[in-house]
Amino acid sequence: MEAFILQYVDIYVLQIMVLIGINIIMALGLNLITGVTGQLSMGHAGFMSIGAYTSAILSLHYGMPFWFCLAAAGLMAALAGVFIGIPTLRLEGDYLAMVTIGFAEIVRVVFLNLDIAGRGMGLSGIPATTNFTLVWGLVIVIVLLNAGLLKSRPGRALYSIREDEIAAEASGVNTTLYKVVAFAIGTFLAGIGGSLYAHYLTYISPQDFDFMRSVEYLNMVVLGGMGSIPGTILGTVILTILPEVLRFVQDYRLLFYGALLVTLMIFRPNGLLGDVRWIDVKRTWARIRGQSLASSSSDS
Amino acid sequence: MAILEIKNVSQEFGGLLALDRVSMTVEKGEIFGLIGPNGAGKTTLFNLITGIYRPSSGEVWFQGRSIGGLRPYRIATVGIGRTFQNIRLFKKLSVLDNVRVGMHSVSRAGFVSAMLHTPWAVKREKVTCEKSMALLKLVGLENKAIELAGSLPYGEQRRLEIARAMALEPSLLLLDEPAAGMNATEKEELLVLIRRIREMGVTVLLVEHDMNVVMNICDRIAVLDYGRKIAEGTPEEIKNNPRVIESYLGVEL
Ligand SMILES: Nc1ncnc2c1ncn2[C@@H]1O[C@H](COP(=O)(O)OP(=O)(O)O)[C@@H](O)[C@H]1O
Ligand SMILES: [Mg+2]
Secondary structure (H helix, E strand, O other): OHHHHHOOOOHHHHHHHHHHHHHHHHHHHHHHHHHHOOOOOOOHHHHHHHHHHHHHHHHHHHOOOHHHHHHHHHHHHHHHHHHHHHHHHOOOOOHHHHHHHHHHHHHHHHHHHOHHHOHHHOEEOOOOOOOHHHHHHHHHHHHHHHHHHHOOHHHHHHHHHHHOHHHHHHOOOOHHHHHHHHHHHHHHHHHHHHHHHHHHHOEEOHHHHOHHHHHHHHHHHHHHOOOOHHHHHHHHHHHHHHHHHOHHHHHHHHHHHHHHHHHHHHHOOOOOOOOOOHHHHHHHHHHHHHHHHHHHHHHO | OEEEEEEEEEEEEOOEEEEEEEEEEEEOOOEEEEEOOOOOOHHHHHHHHOOOOOOOEEEEEEOOEEOOOOOHHHHHHHOEEEOOOOOOOOOOOEHHHHHHHHOOOOOOOOHHHHHHOOHHHHHHHHHHHHHHHHHHHHOOOHHHOOOEHHHOOHHHHHHHHHHHHHOOOOOEEEEEOOOOOOOHHHHHHHHHHHHHHHHOOOEEEEEOOOHHHHHHHOOEEEEEEOOEEEEEEOHHHHHOOHHHHHHHHOOOO
16 A cells, blocks of 8 residues: 555655544544534643553553554543543533643653653654554544444434533433543544554654644644534644645744634634535535526526 | 422522422423513523422422432433523534434434444434424424524524424423514414424423413413412413412503
8 A cells, every 4th residue: 555655655745644644533533522522622632642652652661562552542541531531521611621731731741750651752663553554544434433423313412512511411411421422532532543643653752742732633623613524634634734835934833823723713713614514515516506407498 | 190299499599599489280281381570480490390400498209209409311311301491402403403412312322333323223313313303393394404403583493492302202391481582473383382292292381471372371370479489370360360460460461
């Protein structure tokens, strides 16, 4: 697969394609928590780092096979998610935002001081088991599962929590349980993304998972459209490629992101695809075709 | 037979007694009206019954079991549906999806079967869809199924809330000012709808300011004033009750 793709693009482009895939997995996780269920999480990179370090430590220090490390990474991140999600998500209001910021920071400092995690140096020489085929295979599986979820009973329950929590409860939805499950799945995906990331770059350090990275994932979801899978994918592709294209504004990236989001909020407050529904697209298309049919028949 | 018993219930909000030792019994199959001036505590009573507040004192019994202190979703699941005075629809979901969320406790498909699209989940999904469409038909919104709930005009939003509440197959339906903001024709249709719902075997507890609506369809009425129940009886009795006339109905009736 890699060799086949490399016939058409150079290694640099292939690298970006893999990173896009990893970021899509990350962003779909956050989309489930924040975009679909409406619970603002600002520490997604913290859960990513738990996955990355779990996976790296298990394979470097314990010689575990990659598949085991990948699964363990997802489960550890989800465990951490449930651990902070249960007390936090029961409360009303946006406590989750504060708690997740704090949690991600604590995780970063812990890895910074943990011998087994290589302290500030991080870990290097992680087996390079992540490749294009694996990442995009997982992307496809995750998108399919995610889409199945969102258009069925539990998915609708998650959207209803975002829309109106009191009405959701009055409709029989156990909102606490559903929020925690959404958070567990979302953080599980962050752990998977972290593991793939570690085994792709083969080198990780605490700086890779700082607050700015959490904000970037949030931007991907918001830019694409909260709660929309195609939107999240689009947002992720744009925000993964843009920094590469705009390398010359690297120093001004914060400024750039800020300006982008402000512009977006003015022109498309629901994100690029957030309020686009497939059914509306079909209706509009039918209308356009209807009109062109009508005009062609009146011409004759 | 009593379906809902409210026993000596009080609710306090930081010194303000919104409900003061209120008791009432709703019989199975009736349409029970709850009236009273603004701020009398009608919505507070609904919030108590549906578990949004926990009563400061007193008990709420539904179908022979105490439901005081249960979480709202549990109360919905045991068979109490409600609408809200300030409409609370899932605005960015389709009209159909609003009703389908209402069916949450009736259908059982979980996360795993949903993700994997098992044949069982697909079948459940089809049943949910058909039942939801039937409910939209009941409230006359079957042609709006794919619209966003937030895009509906006011009167239709109120009817959609009723359909969503009916979706959990309740035995008791609480309607909080369903006629508010409706024009005369819509109110007529609403009367027909509420009667149909009763014919379907659902007991109705109705808060409403429009006396035409209330006096027309209620079998019995209770009157709240400053958190206290000041009267209870048939529409005739309530119309002629001097205390009710003085504190609420005024001279025009
Ligand atoms: N959550 C609350 N916190 C404080 N006071 C409240 C709350 N809910 C209602 N109240 C007060 O309780 C009283 C009864 O309100 P409500 O039940 O909404 O009246 P009604 O529905 O009969 O118009 C009002 O004085 C209102 O201000
Ligand atoms: Mg009220």
